Amino acid sequence: MTEATYAAKYGRWGADRPIGVAVLGMGNVGSEVVRILREHADDLRARVGAPVVLRGVAVRDTTNRGIPGELLTTDADALVARDDVDIVVEVIGGIDPPRRLILAALNAGKSVITANKALLADYTGELAAAAERSRADLYFEAAVAGAIPVVRPLIQSLAGDRVNRVVGIVNGTTNYILSAMDETGADYADALADATRLGYAEADPTADVQGFDAAAKAAILASLAFHTRVTAADVYREGITRITAEDLETATALDCTVKLLAICERVGSGPGEPDPAEGGKERVSVRVYPALIPRKHPLATVSGAFNAVVVEADNAGRLMFYGQGAGGAPTASAVLGDLVMAARNKFYGGRAPGESVYAELPIAPIGDTPTRYHVNLQVADKPGVLQAVAGEFAEHGVSISTVRQEEHGGRARLVVVTHHAMESALADTVSALAEMASVTSVTSVLRLEGTEE
Amino acid sequence: MTEATYAAKYGRWGADRPIGVAVLGMGNVGSEVVRILREHADDLRARVGAPVVLRGVAVRDTTNRGIPGELLTTDADALVARDDVDIVVEVIGGIDPPRRLILAALNAGKSVITANKALLADYTGELAAAAERSRADLYFEAAVAGAIPVVRPLIQSLAGDRVNRVVGIVNGTTNYILSAMDETGADYADALADATRLGYAEADPTADVQGFDAAAKAAILASLAFHTRVTAADVYREGITRITAEDLETATALDCTVKLLAICERVGSGPGEPDPAEGGKERVSVRVYPALIPRKHPLATVSGAFNAVVVEADNAGRLMFYGQGAGGAPTASAVLGDLVMAARNKFYGGRAPGESVYAELPIAPIGDTPTRYHVNLQVADKPGVLQAVAGEFAEHGVSISTVRQEEHGGRARLVVVTHHAMESALADTVSALAEMASVTSVTSVLRLEGTEE
Numbered sequence: 001m002t003e004a005t006y007a008a009k010y011g012r013w014g015a016d017r018p019i020g021v022a023v024l025g026m027g028n029v030g031s032e033v034v035r036i037l038r039e040h041a042d043d044l045r046a047r048v049g050a051p052v053v054l055r056g057v058a059v060r061d062t063t064n065r066g067i068p069g070e071l072l073t074t075d076a077d078a079l080v081a082r083d084d085v086d087i088v089v090e091v092i093g094g095i096d097p098p099r100r101l102i103l104a105a106l107n108a109g110k111s112v113i114t115a116n117k118a119l120l121a122d123y124t125g126e127l128a129a130a131a132e133r134s135r136a137d138l139y140f141e142a143a144v145a146g147a148i149p150v151v152r153p154l155i156q157s158l159a160g161d162r163v164n165r166v167v168g169i170v171n172g173t174t175n176y177i178l179s180a181m182d183e184t185g186a187d188y189a190d191a192l193a194d195a196t197r198l199g200y201a202e203a204d205p206t207a208d209v210q211g212f213d214a215a216a217k218a219a220i221l222a223s224l225a226f227h228t229r230v231t232a233a234d235v236y237r238e239g240i241t242r243i244t245a246e247d248l249e250t251a252t253a254l255d256c257t258v259k260l261l262a263i264c265e266r267v268g269s270g271p272g273e274p275d276p277a278e279g280g281k282e283r284v285s286v287r288v289y290p291a292l293i294p295r296k297h298p299l300a301t302v303s304g305a306f307n308a309v310v311v312e313a314d315n316a317g318r319l320m321f322y323g324q325g326a327g328g329a330p331t332a333s334a335v336l337g338d339l340v341m342a343a344r345n346k347f348y349g350g351r352a353p354g355e356s357v358y359a360e361l362p363i364a365p366i367g368d369t370p371t372r373y374h375v376n377l378q379v380a381d382k383p384g385v386l387q388a389v390a391g392e393f394a395e396h397g398v399s400i401s402t403v404r405q406e407e408h409g410g411r412a413r414l415v416v417v418t419h420h421a422m423e424s425a426l427a428d429t430v431s432a433l434a435e436m437a438s439v440t441s442v443t444s445v446l447r448l449e450g451t452e453e
Numbered sequence: 454m455t456e457a458t459y460a461a462k463y464g465r466w467g468a469d470r471p472i473g474v475a476v477l478g479m480g481n482v483g484s485e486v487v488r489i490l491r492e493h494a495d496d497l498r499a500r501v502g503a504p505v506v507l508r509g510v511a512v513r514d515t516t517n518r519g520i521p522g523e524l525l526t527t528d529a530d531a532l533v534a535r536d537d538v539d540i541v542v543e544v545i546g547g548i549d550p551p552r553r554l555i556l557a558a559l560n561a562g563k564s565v566i567t568a569n570k571a572l573l574a575d576y577t578g579e580l581a582a583a584a585e586r587s588r589a590d591l592y593f594e595a596a597v598a599g600a601i602p603v604v605r606p607l608i609q610s611l612a613g614d615r616v617n618r619v620v621g622i623v624n625g626t627t628n629y630i631l632s633a634m635d636e637t638g639a640d641y642a643d644a645l646a647d648a649t650r651l652g653y654a655e656a657d658p659t660a661d662v663q664g665f666d667a668a669a670k671a672a673i674l675a676s677l678a679f680h681t682r683v684t685a686a687d688v689y690r691e692g693i694t695r696i697t698a699e700d701l702e703t704a705t706a707l708d709c710t711v712k713l714l715a716i717c718e719r720v721g722s723g724p725g726e727p728d729p730a731e732g733g734k735e736r737v738s739v740r741v742y743p744a745l746i747p748r749k750h751p752l753a754t755v756s757g758a759f760n761a762v763v764v765e766a767d768n769a770g771r772l773m774f775y776g777q778g779a780g781g782a783p784t785a786s787a788v789l790g791d792l793v794m795a796a797r798n799k800f801y802g803g804r805a806p807g808e809s810v811y812a813e814l815p816i817a818p819i820g821d822t823p824t825r826y827h828v829n830l831q832v833a834d835k836p837g838v839l840q841a842v843a844g845e846f847a848e849h850g851v852s853i854s855t856v857r858q859e860e861h862g863g864r865a866r867l868v869v870v871t872h873h874a875m876e877s878a879l880a881d882t883v884s885a886l887a888e889m890a891s892v893t894s895v896t897s898v899l900r901l902e903g904t905e906e
Contacts, residue, residue, distance in 0.1 A: 036613065036768065046680070046811040047612055141610060147769035149602065149610035157594060157602035159500055160489060160789020227499070298775070315489065315786035316600035316776065322751070323772035333768035336613020341806075350803015353794075358499040 018051040019343045020084040024058045024076050024101055025092035026065060029115055029142070032332035033089055033339075034067060044336075048343040055085050058092075080105050087342050089335055090114040091142075099123055106130040106138065111342035111352075113335055115142035121216035121232040124223065128355035137345055137352040139338035144217045145170050145307040147330030148323040149337075154224040154311070155353050161313040163225040165265040167449070168309035169302050170217040172326045173208035174240050174260040176200040178248075178290070179303040182257050187245040200305055210239035214262045214288045221309070222264035222286040227359040230264075230286055236366035238289040247444050250376060250415070256292040257300050261449055263287050267364045283364040292374055293450035300450075367424030372401075372448040374417050375430060378440035381412040385438045389414055392436065396429040397421065411440075417448060471504040472796045473537040477511045477529050477554055478545035479518060482568055482595070485785035486542055486792075487520060497789075501796040508538050511545075533558050540795050542788055543567040544595075552576055559583040559591065564795035564805075566788055568595035574669035574685040577676065581808035590798055590805040592791035597670045598623050598760040600783030601776040602790075607677040608806050611766055616678040618718040618765040620902070623670040625758035625779045626661035627693050627713040629653040631701075631743070632756040635710050640698045653758055663692035667715045667741045674762070675717035675739040680812040683717075683739055689819035691742040700897050703829060703868070709745040710753050714902055716740050720817045736817040745827055746903035753903075820877030825854075825901040827870050828883060831893035834865040838891045842867055845889065849882040850874065864893075870901060 021037060023030055037044070037054045044052045058076035059065065065072055073079050080088055080101050088105040090098050090112060098119050105112050107130055114120065120127070120143050131138040141151045145168065154163070169175050173195060180191040192209065195201035207213045215235040222230040240260050251258050269280030276282040293300050298320050302308040307325025312318050324330040345351055379385045386405060393400050399419040406413045418426065434442050474490065476483055490497070490507045497505045511529035512518065518525055526532050533541055533554050541558040543551050543565060551569050558565050560583055567573070573580070573596050584591040594604045598621065607616070622628050626648060633644040645662065648654035660666045668688040675683040693713050704711050722733030729735040746753050751773050755761040760778025765771050777783040798804055832838045839858060846853050852872040859866045871879065887895050 032768065040613075040615070043615070044613065047809055147766075148772060149606040152605060152610050153602040156794055157605050157787065157790040159793035160493075160497065160791075161786040162493070162496070313600075313786060315485065315782040315789070317783055319601060319774070319776035321772070321774060324770045329768040330770055333614040333766060334610065336768070337610040338613075340612035341609055344806060345803060348804050350798060351801050353797060356500055 018053040019048065019086050019346050020053055020055040020082070021087045021089060021339065022055050022058065022079045022082070022085040023089045023091065024079070024098070025090065026057050026059045027091065028328035029091040029331045029335065030057065032328040033091065033335050036332055036336055038067070044340065047340050048347060050343070050347050052339070052343050055079070055082060076101055077104065080110070081108070085110060086346055087111045087113065087339060089339065090116060091335065092116070093118070095119055095122070102127055103130050106136045107134055109134040109136050111137035111139070111346065113139045113142075113338040113342060115140070115331055115335060117143040117213065117216040117220060118232075121219040124220070124355060125229055132354050135351060137342045139342055139352055140220075141338050142331045142334035144220050145309055145321070146323070146325040146327060147333045148307055148309065148321045148325060149334070150221070150309045150321050151224065153321065154221065158311070158313055158316060161315045163311060163313045165312040166221045166225045166309060167299065168217075168221065168262045168307065169259055169299055170262050170307055170309065170325060171208055171214040171260060172305035172307060173201045173205065174214070175302065175307070176305050177209070178240060178243070178258055178260065181243070181245060181248050182251070185245055185248070188241065188243055209241055211237045211260065211288045214260060218262035218264055218286050218288050221262065222284060223357065225264055225311070226266070226284045226361055227356045228284060228361040229357040230284070230363065234286055234363045236287040236289070240290045243290050244444070247446060250374070250444060250446070251292050254292065254374070255295050256448070257295055258290050258446065259293055259299060259302075260288065260290050261293070261299070263449065267369055270362070270364070270368065281362060283362045283368075285364045285366070285369040287366060287369065289447060291447040291449040297450040367422065367427070369423045370420040371423050371426065372418050372420050372451065373426045373430070374415070374446045374448050375433070376443040377414040377416070377433060378443055379412050379414050380438045380440065381407060381410055382438070385412070386414065388436065388438055389416070389433065392432050393418065393429055396425045396432065398425050398429050471506040472501065472539050472799050473506055473508040473535070474540045474542060474792065475508050475511070475532045475535070475538040476542045476544065477532070477551070478543065479510050479512045480544065481781035482544040482784045482788065483510065485781040486544065486788050489785055489789055491520070497793065500793050501800060503796070503800050505792070505796050508532070508535060529554055530557065533563070534561070538563060539799055540564045540566065540792060542792065543569060544788065545569070546571070548572055548575070555580055556583050559589045560587055562587040562589050564590035564592070564799065566592045566595075566791040566795060568593070568784055568788060570596040570666065570669040570673060571685075574672040577673070577808060578682055585807050588804060590795045592795055592805055593673075594791050595784045595787035597673050598762055598774070599776070599778040599780060600786045601760055601762065601774045601778060602787070603674070603762045603774050604677065606774070607674065607764070611764070611769060614766040614768045616764060616766045619674045619678045619762060620752065621670070621674065621715045621760065621762035622712055622752055622755050623715050623760055623762065623778060624661055624667040624713060625760060626654045626658065627667070628755065628760070629758050630662070631693060631696070631711055631713065634696070634698060634701050635704070638698055638701070641694065641696055662694055664690045664713065664741045667713060671715035671717055671739050671741050674715065675737060676810065678717055678764070679719070679737050679814055680809045681737060681814040682810040683737070683816065687739055687816045689740040689742070693743045696743050697897070700899060703827070703897060703899070704745050707745065707827070708748050709901070710748055711743050711899065712746055712752060712755075713741065713743050714746070714752070716902065720822055723815070723817070724821065734815060736815045738817045738819070738822040740819060740822065742900060744900040744902040746901075750903040820875065820880070822876045823873040824876050824879065825871050825873050825904065826879045826883070827868070827899045827901050828886070829896040830867040830869070830886060831896055832865050832867050833891045833893065834860060834863055835891070838865070839867065841889065841891055842869070842886065845885050846871065846882055849878045849885065851878050851882050
């Protein structure tokens with residue numbers, strides 16, 4: 001329904017013309033959204049300038065929800081289509097039915113607030129186009145880092161700046177597991193089992209531990225930071241399932257810890273292209289993997305289920321945002337902030353900023369991305385091995401920062417930390433090392449982030 | 454000029470209808486705003502949807518500014534009044550002429566972006582009313598904590614939450630001085646002299662070291678957090694000029710440091726009033742003073758000229774925002790973010806959220822505010838002194854958390870840390886202690902913040 005139709009039917013929004021809200025889904029987040037809408041109706045009315053009324057909640061099963069039965073429906077499509085619904089909050093998760101429901105709402109000119117990172121990571125273009133056509137609002141602060149305002153700062157506060165880098169811990173489950181491994185020395189399987197028992201990991205933890213959740217958020221952050229459409233498929237992704245207790249020991253020895261990082265950054269132009277300063281097209285790299293970071297780095301102190309995002313921009317410098325990245329109430333806080341803004345737009349006119357992808361920067365393949373490696377090798381304990389290993393790095397054009405040699409009862413270990421080099425050169429070096437006769441095994445390979453070189 | 458008049462004269466805003474900007478003031482911040490407007494015109498155009506054009510810069514002296522002379526004027530009033538100026542950026546500072554110029558702009562329906570905390574702390578009501586009358590935008594992200602997005606998160610992201618507490622380090626000069634005292638053991642005078650020499654303190658540092666700057670920012674933060682108009686006069690304020698090297702030593706002994714904190718929090722209802730849970734009117738306390746905080750508190754690690762703000766809300770939980778709180782480029786980043794939003798509003802319709810002061814919570818006097826004290830006493834080294842001192846605390850209804858007694862060559866020292874008590878009871882206790890025969894002197898009194906009790 002357009003504003004004109006609405007006005008003809010109900011009069012203008014105002015003190016006696018409520019703004020109707022439909023909530024789709026009543027899990028952890030939906031329940032909290034519904035609770036706040038009902039308990040804080042007076043505050044919301046004062047902040048919007050008009051009453052905000054819950055019209056209905058779409059659920060799969062209408063029993064025992066603790067709210068009046070007439071608010072519940074299993075027919076989400078009909079709820080979205082109701083004439084007295086102006087704003088739709090989607091907190092179901094997954095691609096369908098949310099995609100269909102959100103498009104229906106946007107096509108009808110209704111504002112949509114969603115926390116659905118998986119959907120946004122792949123379909124923001126389609127959703128934003130629908131919002132643009134009907135001049136509707138699409139807000140999604142809750143999709144990244146829960147209660148932490150990071151979407152709005154990137155879209156609005158930094159709208160006049162040039163963001164160079166976004167690095168975040170954006171998945172609470174993996175951060176809980178890695179923090180536990182760091183603190184207790186537990187191995188991955190035990191830490192995961194504990195996290196599952198305590199409710200920090202889902203029964204099927206794949207989306208979290210394999211980095212899919214973080215990759216979806218990285219795609220959203222990169223899109224906003226670089227004004228370029230980035231989808232989940234553009235994100236290079238490694239999970240934390242191969243991180244061992246020994247990796248954490250290694251980290252501690254280096255005064256580092258291991259974190260699953262979402263990294264979005266501008267990198268140079270492609271091979272053979274002129275430098276960006278000389279007219280070449282800059283590219284962006286978006287990747288998610290576990291990496292060593294120095295304990296004194298601000299992200300190293302983010303432990304347990306907390307999230308944090310560091311943003312580096314030309315003029316603002318380095319900013320950090322920290323808080324609860326998941327959970328019903330924190331995520332609902334982000335949803336409600338968006339809801340008040342969407343309701344104010346209905347009341348006063350105005351629109352949320354639409355998608356901004358004008359820069360259209362190409363995505364650099366992971367091989368072209370500069371990273372640093374930390375490599376642990378078991379080697380034969382005889383003269384000349386260090387020289388041979390160093391030669392292999394040099395042959396691939398990888399410069400070594402430090403080497404430490406350790407001996408334990410006839411077995412020798414080499415710990416090599418490189419300078420920044422192209423990821424493909426580093427990977428090739430590691431493959432070559434594994435085939436050397438004097439190298440017994442490559443015991444671990446970890447990237448190192450958060451250092452100045 | 455109204456939008457209709459503008460449209461009649463120039464056509465609608467759009468690709469070939471630029472949005473005109475006037476910058477008032479060309480100091481550190483103004484110079485950076487002008488530089489970014491000129492260097493990044495293409496990005497700004499893409500992000501706004503229409504060209505953004507610098508119409509002129511008001512300065513006191515038009516010589517040697519490094520920009521075309523025709524952009525410079527000493528007549529700020531005439532620049533603001535120009536028909537082709539749609540947005541006015543005020544970065545002059547001080548109350549007048551900014552107040553007059555901003556009101557003129559708002560009354561003419563022009564959007565205003567200001568970094569002027571002193572003006573906002575006292576005149577937001579007047580400015581917001583003018584903006585409301587002409588349906589113009591008033592943005593001021595840059596007024597608090599420089600580049601760190603904290604104004605927009607409080608107004609927008611937390612619009613659906615209930616903020617209980619905002620605690621921040623919002624003055625870089627004093628944080629630089631206190632960090633230096635903490636790290637080097639320097640006394641206040643020496644640390645201030647260093648800060649002045651290095652450009653971290655102004656020639657007249659009064660506004661910073663006496664806490665006036667932080668108090669203005671606290672007033673702004675409290676207004677936004679509690680939907681209540683708070684002015685600088687409502688803020689209890691103590692500066693850092695009486696902090697000694699010995700205070701920092703004491704802090705270190707307690708595993709604390711000393712920070713100048715801006716604290717905005719909900720406190721209970723007034724004396725004799727029913728509890729807020731039983732219908733009594735909640736009050737807010739807004740105060741700025743140096744205080745001990747534990748070194749493991751997130752704000753303790755904020756050193757040098759950096760700023761950080763911690764926000765605690767019912768649903769979001771604890772959030773922290775960290776970054777550069779001052780300086781030309783960081784502050785300009787915040788101004789430009791607001792500028793892009795104001796320009797988008799011109800282009801697409803819509804308005805910045807106006808002032809929200811519906812809650813009208815009363816301000817609690819400092820005496821009614823619960824705080825904790827850390828008190829150092831020189832006492833006579835004879836039996837019964839500890840008992841007498843403890844009795845004085847008890848008589849004022851102040852509960853003691855820890856007492857430490859130290860002896861140095863016939864002189865004894867008592868170090869007392871209290872539980873939370875009303876500030877007036879704590880102050881009365883200290884006055885009474887100073888008059889006790891067995892107390893040689895009260896060597897230091899510091900509040901303790903950031904503890905759970």
